[in-house]
Amino acid sequence: MPDHKPQTAEQIRRSRNRVLALSLAAFVVLIFFVSIAKMS
Incomplete structure (x- = not known):
């Protein structure tokens, strides 16, 4: 099993916020x- 550093809560929160915003x-x-297509 690779021994990598766990992400901090701040990094997790930031990446989750970025995904949510996108x-x-x-x-x-x-x-x-969709509304443009319905109007035309």
């Missing part, structure tokens, strides 16, 4: 394009 932005963009 998925939220992707969701907003998806809704935007």
Whole structure:
């Protein structure tokens, strides 16, 4: 088993926040394009 340093809580929190923000932005963009497609 490789002996690597465990991530700190701060790093885990930061990466989770980044994933959450990216998925939220992707969701907003998806809704935007769907509404544009419905209007046209």
